[in-house]
Amino acid sequence: MTGNRVCWNRAAVDFATQVDVGGLEVDDPRADAVFNAIHQQLPVCREQGGRSVEESEEDVLRTFTRPITSNEPLLLFIKGEKGTGKSHLVRWLKTRLGARPSWHIVYIEKRNTSLRRVTEKILAGIDTPKARQLREELERASSEIASAEEAVSALLARLDHLVTFDPAAEIRGLSGMSAAELTDLRRKTHRLLGDYTFRNALSRSDGPVHRIVRLARGGAEPSEDIDEADLHLTEADLQVDPSVFDDLGPELQNLVGSLVSNRHLRADIATLCDWYLPRAKAEVFMGQGTDLLSVFEDVREEIATRGQELCLLIEDLVLLHGIDKQLAQALTIPASSRLCKLRAAIAVTSGYLNSLDTFTDRGVQFTLNINLKAIGQTSLRDFVGRYLNAGRLTDAALSDPGSRNQKPDIPNACLSCEDRLRCHATFGASTDDYGFYPFNGAAIDRLVELASPGDFQPREILREVIRGPLETAEEELPSGGIFPSGQFAKPLDDVRQSIPPGMRAAIRRTNHSNADAELSLRAFYAQSPPNADLALEAVAAYFGSQLSSGIAGDQDDLEERDDPPRKLQRQPASEIDQWANGVGLLTSGNANRVRRWICDAVIAHLQNGPYGVVTSRTKGSRPAWLIGSHTLRLTDVQIDRAQGGGAGESPIPFRIEATDDNALLIQGILAAVDGSSLDSVDQGRWFFYLQTRISAYASKLAHLATVDAATLPAAVQALEVLRYAAIDPGQTVSTALPAMLMPVSPAGQHPVVEKFLKEVRPVREEALATVRAHATAAKGAGKPSLFDVGPLLRHIQAHLKARSVQRETAAEDHDSQLLRQLQTRQSRAAEQAWNDVARSVQDVGRFLDPTEDLSATLKVVDRLVKECHPRGRLPRADSKEQYETIRNQVGTEAMESYRRLGIKIASKIGPGDLWDILNNPMPQLTALGRFAQVTNELLSSLEQNLTATQITGAVDTDALIRELRDLATLLDKASQEAQ
Template sequence: MTTLTNFTCWSPEVVTATIATEAASPSDAVLLATHTPLRVRRRGDGETGQVITEEVFIDEFLHGPVKEGVRVAPVIGESGSGKSHLVRWVYAALKESHGRHVIYLPKAQTSLRDVIERLLRDLPGPQFEEVRSKLDGLSEAVSKATLERKILDELAESVREAEVEPRDFLAKALVGDRGLYVLLHDPLFRQYLLEPDSFIPKRAEHALRGRGLDEEDVPPMFTVDDLPLAIANVKNIAEASELARAAFRRISSDPQLQVAAVKLLNDHLDVAVMRAANLGVGSVQNAFMALREHLVGQEIVLLIEDFALIQGIRRDLLDAIVEVGTVGGTEKYAPVRTMMAVTSGYYSALPDTFRTRAEASSPIYVVDVDLADISSGTNRTAINFVGRYLNAARLGNAKLDDAAPSIPNACESCEFIEQCHATFGRSDDGFGLYPYNESALRRAVAITADPDRKSVFNPRRVLARMVRGVLTEQARSIEDGLFPSEDFLRPERVRDSEQALSRRQSDLSLSELSEINERYVEPERTRYLLAFQFWGGVSLEVHPGVYSAFSLPQSDLNFESKRPTSPESPDKESTAPSEAEVIAPALQRQLDEVDGWARGASLPQAVARDVRNIVRRALVADLAWIDPIMKAPGTQDLSRAVPDGTQISRAVSIEGASENLAQGVAPIVRFEQTPANGILFKNLLHFQANPSIAPDALIDLRTVTDRYRAMITTRVIEALSFDQANLVAAAASLLAGAALVGRLPVKPRLNDYVAAVLWSGDGLSRSDASRIGQWTQAEIKYLAERKPTVDAFRSALGASQGIGAVHAVDDPRVRQVVKSALSGVDSLRSELLPPWAQRSDKSRRELEEKIVPQIAEWARVLQEIRTQIPAGVSYLGTVDAIKAAIEVGSTQGFVKANLAEVETTNAEARERDFASVGRLQGTVDGARDSQGMDLWSAVGRADGGEVVAIANYLRYTDSWLAAGLRDAEGRDLVGGLDIDADIDAAISRWDEILLTSDEEGHRE
């Protein structure tokens, strides 16, 4: 091999065996080979802390005064800060010391058995054997389940018997037989508290087995989350006892009581663990005090890597190490120098009496490194730290042990040393940084910081995730020419594991990220992105040798000319105002939030709302309703089609923003969480604040709206139910209604149908007295409700000025709709109608239901007429005969009505169109065999006014004729009266006239 390409100078198996993330794991040779001096701050009361060297720290601890036999040096730091490493390093330095009894409690061996055995190792005597014998109960044969139940039982008993201050009313509510005791003993709550991931099982496992290498820290104390508060969500609370339910209701409804419950449980946890392990309370303290008494004349050095992990005996141990050693001027107990690594939170929770004594005996020491101190090019703490581990990974345990105490440099025997160091760099100790370089290491350190303390260097995370993890898991990718791959920054390796890849590296501007997205496709896009971000550094110029080493073609992108002038606004060159323009703080905050969103963070609701509103306004602003031609929709109609307000995310959806989209809802616009869209959003926000700042925003916005204009038009048409199927169904209903009210001629043409559909119902004036009241009422109702339907139909097919009435319709399209409607009008189904046509169609159907009673009424009137004027009898002859009868009968007094009225009625009757009787009879007869449009049109066109007038005339005439005849016949029946011959002659002549009229042929 002549080049560095795809080269690995380590073995993943050796890396795994050599680089441990726990301080207690490595051999002394590895520890010394990888140890980097830590920054230690000496902190007294009220002091921020003075930075001291490790040498000063260890000298103060070993040679500082022991006050009354006690010196306790708390080493405080967050998880992974190096505090345990510091304790381990002190232990390595003390192994050969004389005159001291050194006890070392590593964090990987913190089960009860491990701790007690280490405390009492090699110490003979009955007082020590008694404690050791009690450990038999914690042999491997003891099941975890048994210990869990015993801890819970002992904890219940301890809190039941607990003594509390008389004024501590919260604690008083939790002790005794009706407090926490009933919850800890109730089967339902016990089952919940003993579930595998609950606190008690974890502590029981730890008590038996301790903490394994690289396992997460076991929670040292109960928290509110460990209380069975969520049991109501997953269990049937009714299964619990009445007392348990009462206690649960009290605790679950009172947050203060919950805090008090947690404190009470934690105060008695150690006692419960010791009793469950068959260790008497105070037995370990007594044994340790016996140890101190046994070692009078020497000094005990107790080194505890993580005090929070000490199981069960913490209280005993605390009391023992702060117990004064000099009594009455005589040294009764050996002095104890205790160094204990502990997190700040747990240290603060230790008993006040212990902390007071500890802090009176020694300063507190704080271990941490501010990332701000190592992010610059002058501070190489992190570089040297990782460099030592990279060197150890290449050498392995065996070579380091053989070479101890010296530390060889693996790079010195490598054929690529000059090429590699020139490309990737080296630490101050001369250790090569490959496969990293300095900028890549600085970024690796930064992105692995603790999420809760992002400014603090976390060595453990760096080692586990970016050194050991990368060397073991990415070796194959390097050899295959695929490094750096997306897996290089997989979520569990970074502090913000929920963030997208681009969010984990925030120094590239959005325009640069966007250009990378446009230029490359996966997996090359991710590889270049990582190369620019890590190995390129702030200049974004990746060394050609890095490209070659990783088999990555050299990029021709040049970002140097586009670099931002201000790191606070990386997209200032393309989206921000001029230098003279002052950005309001509120706007700047929005821009920063959009920038974060474009890199993978969530977009705050307020910013998302502003962006959505801007885009939505643009979507509906320039809609031209000419294709298809229709009336411009109103505000409410647009809101249904393009939702706004609380439903605006259904119109404009933004990935990575909170939105309440129901499953299956497809928004109109969907903005993906990309740098390009981040630039767009920033431009839009700039434009909203000051249109003169970002004039290009209008062009960008128009590009978006143009893309979705056809979709929005379709959405509006769908929201208004103006699509073709709806219009055809509505037209069919309107045609049927027009037919029912007589608006169609006998042989209509297409123009007639079009006119009928567009007719709003105005101007209908029926003079037809033959319509029954039900028909008339139904017809009036239909005509009133037809108008809104026709208006909507016109809106769907016509143009208007603004929101005014439609002044013109799209005639070709109307004709097409009407043609389609004609083919389906007879089979019209109401469920196919659009909402805006359903009400009028319901009225139309109600009118249609009146056809049967209307036909029946017409048939009745016709039958009445035929009774008076049977077939074959002349209507005009009948009228003339009646006229003659009037002339004869009036002289004899037989006309029993107003003579003038009778003569007028008779004269009007002679002008009646008797042919209307035949036409109406044809309608009635045809109704039996017709349906659909034929029936509706026939009934609608029918006019029975003349028929009714004829019937009324005949009925009126019959009434006075019948009365006159009865009068004449009455005169004949009067017994003693002489009937004048003239009267007899008149009656005979009247009868003759009537009879003659019946015998004449029918004449119209």
């Protein structure tokens, strides 16, 4: 056999390693042969007199097959938690029973199980009137339900009927409830179950009733372990959204509100419903016409006439929920002259068995809750070896007696392999001589430990130890030298935790051909990971892989030194290893020591390098350093999964990810902090690696501190444009500089301008930092200050009068990104703000000409209102008050603003015109427009009131003349007052 050989068949492996025995169909020749080939005896415990006694599977078989000497049924329960192999043991009993003419054997498997199918299996071969009646009832019930939705509706309706009309005075779980309280609980439950909206809430596709229906109709997968809780209604299932019931009547709303807020009420209703749930399931899915208990007696009578015993084997009692109580009653009825003797082997979870009172003390109980230690290393290896052997066998070999080995019914695929001796010598074999290739014994032990920690979980072993790794091996072995790659057992251990991070990093540096294969070999195939041994070297050579020489951990390296450093007071490697493996955090103490060391190294690099920047330590509780305008903080050193780093995101981080190389880096820093030499960890490689990173990081900080000359003009121009947000932007360098530094904006800003200034705040801050850094660098020392304006003077003078970004400076280059942002946002803001102003100016223009003398108009209208009000000529009694209110809100400054804005709108508007409406003109325009509208309506109404005299009958000419004279007088007086 060569290292490139794939000696198994993928389809055979998949078939043999189905994660539940329920996937292997009973009485199928191939499935039976595979089951026989993979079966591994496991220790079981018999519960006897309140204690557990270790026994074997053969003991279970002897107990089950012993002659029944009394009339009592022989009941045998195989108990255990999910996934422990209960169903497997029941299936094994079936295979060992063989042909027993005196037994009528009924086997109820998990595969495709439903309440109807279980009943049909019990009735198989029985032809009595009651059996025929029950078959007809099953057929009728099945034909009436065509879908899961219909089944959900039928189950809820039946449950509602039983809750409402069943006369039972006591309900298990509600024994402390009085008759009146139980009646009230039934009423409330009926009100809910009878409501369409509430039924809809329970009937959702991911809801409790769909779950129950799916299991009852046979929807469980063969590999699915049914949780007992999935068979019941619980108070959590009744937690509904009360808002769904908002449009319903107050009675139901109040009831739903009580249900949502009162956990005890939910629990009582759930208990009541769950009491009737099995009966409702049986009646919906099996019909209501026949009593299963009496039919079961008919079955036993028929079998008795044949002179046989009834043998019942059930892979999972949980799946019989709905008929389980009737079946339990039937299984406890003693044999008689007309009823046959009965034996049953039933797999059941421990908790579920306790819920069946009639069963609890009636049978022999065996338990499969076993741990890996109880099974033992040899048996676990044999368990895997049997599956590997089954994956190598063809269907013909499984059924060919000529290929058998010393075990009578199980052929050994390795016997016909020409490389068997070399392969077994390298990889090992089970006690049945089934080869472990492509594993060895150590690899099986390690994989089993990771896949099934503590308890025996055969499904996880099949999935993660056999199927997954064999798929990886099948892809990689033909290439040679690749297997086992980093994909091997990745879900179990993706970082190879048994190898210290320092060794992992060393292997990746030295093994350039395939470091991943060496890491996997050392982690899984070594007798004492990660140390190489002769057996591991043989496996590596077989696969065509290489192992690095001279690989040693830090401690070994220290011990080999002629002059070892003094004992280090540093963090144990385990914390850093766990950090690198992704299973632990780096504590704040160690993390901050690393952060401080790196910051100190960066500052030293800046101070001693050719950067020409000024650095200084800031005052404060936490260390920080000022580099030009940039502040370096401890939290800028961001370490993955490390405490003490704060919640903020650094704009310029120094990142340390959780890698093997960085684990060495952290170990080296901590050693250096504690006084050790730089080469005490990884021969100092970490230091040279870190120096490269520190140099690059320092250069980045220095660039921010010095700022090249091309960036400075853009920053100055941005500040100059934004200074127009100040009340006094200044027109000379000396007066403009304060506005650039700290513009004092007017109180009543236009909302669009205010929003624009918030949007460009990052632009302004970046520009300030740039200018400040340049000024500081030019100054050379001392406290940074923008008032060192000398080197900035020519840049400020260049665009002192610019109210927006000059287009020629906004070219497509890196240094003008800041100006492009400012230009784009200012243009957008100016367009939006002036559109609003233009609409308001247009609204005012409908009533008021820009050339009108508003002062003269105000005098005329004021006088007219004053004279007309006492004569009752105004339209309404409150017209004068309304006019005066709006009149007090306008003045000549509003008219001037209206004229100015109108002229501006007539010309071309640009981004710089945004500053012309810095003081929001909208309130003045709104008030002016309202004044013009009210005055226009007032004069129009007054004119109609004075001229539109109703003429009825003979015209009173004298009266009409008097009215006109009065109008003329009023107009004359108003005209004189205006002059």
